[in-house]
Amino acid sequence: xxxxxxxxxxxxxxxxxxxxxxxxxxxxxxxxxxxxxxxxxxxxxxxxxxxxxxxxxxxxxxxxxxxxxxxxxxxxxxxxxxxxxxxxxxxxxxxxxxxxxxxxxxxxxxxxxxxxxxxxxxxxxxxxxxxxxxxxxxxxxxxxxxxxxxxxxxxxxxxxxxxxxxxxxxxxxxxxxxxxxxxxxxxxxxx
Amino acid sequence: xxxxxxxxxxxxxxxxxxxxxxxxxxxxxxxxxxxxxxxxxxxxxxxxxxxxxxxxxxxxxxxxxx
Numbered sequence: 570x571x572x573x574x575x576x577x578x579x580x581x582x583x584x585x586x587x588x589x590x591x592x593x594x595x596x597x598x599x600x601x602x603x604x605x606x607x608x609x610x611x612x613x614x615x616x617x618x619x620x621x622x623x624x625x626x627x628x629x630x631x632x633x634x635x636x637x638x639x640x641x642x643x644x645x646x647x648x649x650x651x652x653x654x655x656x657x658x659x660x661x662x663x664x665x666x667x668x669x670x671x672x673x674x675x676x677x678x679x680x681x682x683x684x685x686x687x688x689x690x691x692x693x694x695x696x697x698x699x700x701x702x703x704x705x706x707x708x709x710x711x712x713x714x715x716x717x718x719x720x721x722x723x724x725x726x727x728x729x730x731x732x733x734x735x736x737x738x739x740x741x742x743x744x745x746x747x748x749x750x751x752x753x754x755x756x757x758x759x760x
Numbered sequence: 761x762x763x764x765x766x767x768x769x770x771x772x773x774x775x776x777x778x779x780x781x782x783x784x785x786x787x788x789x790x791x792x793x794x795x796x797x798x799x800x801x802x803x804x805x806x807x808x809x810x811x812x813x814x815x816x817x818x819x820x821x822x823x824x825x826x
Binding site (some may be wrong): 602680682685686725726727728753755757758 | 778780781784785788792794795797798806
């Protein structure tokens with residue numbers, strides 16, 4: 570199983586790669602400027618978090634839009650990647666009512682595939698000033714926190730998942746299980 | 761088609777499978793898209809209700825009731 574981590578400039582991109590390595594996945598980090606032809610052979614993509622403010626620096630998200638449009642396999646988008654994905658498909662983002670930095674209590678509204686087997690509430694690690702304000706019709710909300718109503722999403726008909734929080738950070742409880750659940754989707758639906 | 765997939769997911773379950781994996785395999789064998797999986801797993805989960813019953817048992821119940 571080959572999963573590429575698309576680097577959007579986040580401070581924890583390397584940790585995303587490391588979790589996948591720990592889970593024995595063939596993985597590497599690629600710049601978000603990588604041509605689609607060089608990522609399309611992967612079984613799945615992880616769109617990393619990033620430093621750009623997606624609301625006003627979408628240009629720094631490179632080819633994420635191309636990947637989302639053309640990549641046929643599962644995609645897990647984290648933080649800035651999640652925000653970009655939601656806006657790319659027609660949603661909107663803006664300044665968070667209450668920016669989250671540090672630990673937050675995640676409330677799982679629907680398991681989807683990502684939260685399969687996990688508690689209904691657990692601690693996650695956050696680092697964001699902006700948040701998804703409106704969701705595209707093609708997506709549904711899977712989880713929220715007390716300060717952010719759209720913490721996790723999935724596409725209704727494609728294996729696309731978005732997380733506002735950071736599952737790759739140690740302070741996120743069940744972070745490895747979230748990645749494992751994503752890899753189960755990859756294993757089930759890879760070409 | 762749905763009934764066939766549910767039946768196969770239950771009957772051809774592998775030891776290490778959770779229900780989602782088993783159902784995915786049944787659908788993929790029939791060249792069904794991920795969208796079909798989402799629809800069918802949604803029905804099973806809805807039948808399972810909020811107390812998160814064993815999805816294999818829920819699928820068996822759905823097969824028995826149709």
